Amino acid sequence: MTSAPASVPDKNHLQAAVAWYLALNDNEVTPDQHQAWQRWLDADPAHVNAWARIEKLQQQLRGVPGELALPVLSQMGVQRRQGLKLLLLLATGAATFAGYRSSPYSADFATGTGQRRHVKLPDGSRLDLNTDTQVDIAYSAQQRLIVLRQGEIFVTTASEQAPARPLAVQTPHGRVLALGTRFDVRVLSGFSTVEVEQHAVEVSSRDAPRQVQRVEHGQALTFGAAHMGNLRLGSAGNSAWTQGVLVAIDWRLADFIGELSRYRAGYLGCAEQVADLRISGAFRLDDIDGVLANLQVSLPVKVRQLSRYWVRIEA
Amino acid sequence: MDAGLKASNSLNIGHLYGEHHGWLKGWLRTRTCNSADAADLAQDTFMRMLTLRQMPALREPRHYLVTIARGLLIDKARRQTLERAYLEVLAARPEPLEVSPETYHLIIESLLAIDTLLDGLGQRTRQIFLMVQLESLSYVEVGKRLGLSVTTVKNHLSKALMQCIVLMDA
Numbered sequence: 001m002t003s004a005p006a007s008v009p010d011k012n013h014l015q016a017a018v019a020w021y022l023a024l025n026d027n028e029v030t031p032d033q034h035q036a037w038q039r040w041l042d043a044d045p046a047h048v049n050a051w052a053r054i055e056k057l058q059q060q061l062r063g064v065p066g067e068l069a070l071p072v073l074s075q076m077g078v079q080r081r082q083g084l085k086l087l088l089l090l091a092t093g094a095a096t097f098a099g100y101r102s103s104p105y106s107a108d109f110a111t112g113t114g115q116r117r118h119v120k121l122p123d124g125s126r127l128d129l130n131t132d133t134q135v136d137i138a139y140s141a142q143q144r145l146i147v148l149r150q151g152e153i154f155v156t157t158a159s160e161q162a163p164a165r166p167l168a169v170q171t172p173h174g175r176v177l178a179l180g181t182r183f184d185v186r187v188l189s190g191f192s193t194v195e196v197e198q199h200a201v202e203v204s205s206r207d208a209p210r211q212v213q214r215v216e217h218g219q220a221l222t223f224g225a226a227h228m229g230n231l232r233l234g235s236a237g238n239s240a241w242t243q244g245v246l247v248a249i250d251w252r253l254a255d256f257i258g259e260l261s262r263y264r265a266g267y268l269g270c271a272e273q274v275a276d277l278r279i280s281g282a283f284r285l286d287d288i289d290g291v292l293a294n295l296q297v298s299l300p301v302k303v304r305q306l307s308r309y310w311v312r313i314e315a
Numbered sequence: 316m317d318a319g320l321k322a323s324n325s326l327n328i329g330h331l332y333g334e335h336h337g338w339l340k341g342w343l344r345t346r347t348c349n350s351a352d353a354a355d356l357a358q359d360t361f362m363r364m365l366t367l368r369q370m371p372a373l374r375e376p377r378h379y380l381v382t383i384a385r386g387l388l389i390d391k392a393r394r395q396t397l398e399r400a401y402l403e404v405l406a407a408r409p410e411p412l413e414v415s416p417e418t419y420h421l422i423i424e425s426l427l428a429i430d431t432l433l434d435g436l437g438q439r440t441r442q443i444f445l446m447v448q449l450e451s452l453s454y455v456e457v458g459k460r461l462g463l464s465v466t467t468v469k470n471h472l473s474k475a476l477m478q479c480i481v482l483m484d485a
Binding site for chain 2: 011018061063265309
């Protein structure tokens with residue numbers, strides 16, 4: 001005559017749900033893992049039940065303002081155990097939490113995910129660093145060399161009095177020599193791209209430094225360590241990120257989300273069913289969550305958010 | 316059968332109330348130092364019994380009542396501790412935060428619910444859970460901060476999550 005505990009999922013299923021959550025909440029989660037999770041979820045209604053508890057917990061946690069909940073709940077834990085000595089933790093805790101943000105990079109200039117930075121170099125040239133970027137500055141008497149280790153920069157060169165030292169951007173895939181210009185260089189996995197907004201640059205691949213391709217303003221070029229792509233027309237609005245804006249003109253939703261995901265830590269993805277929807281507009285990069293929320297208004301999609309590190313656009 | 320059970324249930328409660336309410340209030344008064352609180356808690360104790368689906372067969376009804384009342388006392392003490400902690404955190408903020416009474420109530424309730432789920436976990440486990448869930452720190456960052464390996468961080472987190480989803484009302 002006791003009430004049936006039918007609604008409590010099996011412990012193994014709960015444990016599996018926790019393991020999946022740990023994997024999906026990792027900021028290095030891959031689409032493969034996500035697909036594997038989806039298969040697990042689809043395999044058994046009991047899995048759905050177990051997972052529902054994870055989602056409910058996340059909802060509950062989102063319901064409290066983090067900047068208050070964190071110190072209050074930490075304090076509660078200590079208080080139960082040790083009585084009173086925690087005002088200390090509170091006072092120092094807030095400061096430590098605030099102070100701990102960016103990890104130290106060894107690069108001369110760096111940005112974390114979602115950050116942008118404007119840098120003025122000794123010769124008066126200016127650099128804009130886009131999200132997740134690392135740059136070293138190697139100026140010498142002979143040349144002004146900017147080493148782009150990863151990410152994206154927009155360069156505005158300053159002209160030097162004669163004898164002017166050449167200014168170049170070095171990426172893992174080759175070198176971009178500036179000819180008095182404004183241009184954008186981006187490192188992707190396996191290749192780099194350059195897009196010129198003013199005047200021109202000369203590009204050479206790492207393995208064929210003698211073959212030089214000139215890129216004029218309004219043009220763009222993709223180059224790998226051992227090959228040179230074809231010249232193409234630059235995309236309008238390519239440097240809008242320096243103003244904190246992403247400009248999309250009739251993009252596939254999947255491409256748009258892929259671009260947005262550069263600015264946001266964790267997994268931000270898009271389901272197959274909605275990948276081919278089209279989107280145009282100018283979007284603020286410092287409010288990605290707002291952009292995502294608006295997507296639900298302008299397109300037939302839903303934003304599914306399990307944690308700060310896991311967001312997916314679905315039908 | 317259910318209807319009969321309910322009827323006998325409230326009969327029993329009526330009987331219990333008549334027999335033990337005064338005594339329970341006295342027991343609570345010595346522990347709250349406040350007769351208004353004691354009366355409220357005694358009332359809540361009987362309310363709690365009314366919500367039971369089935370009245371247990373009570374050999375020692377006072378023992379049973381005290382068990383429930385003690386739980387309510389602890390909840391009350393915890394709520395007070397939490398409210399105090401909340402107000403201290405608010406007071407320590409550089410800028411004041413305007414919170415309406417309704418919002419205040421909701422926030423306290425939500426915090427209590429989470430605190431209850433985390434009850435009994437070690438301080439380190441709780442801390443790791445909060446850092447990941449509320450501060451959105453990555454496992455690597457948490458590990459760096461606390462001088463722990465990522466595996467250890469995940470183990471603590473896994474333990475905390477498991478307890479939460481086992482304990483939560485579905």
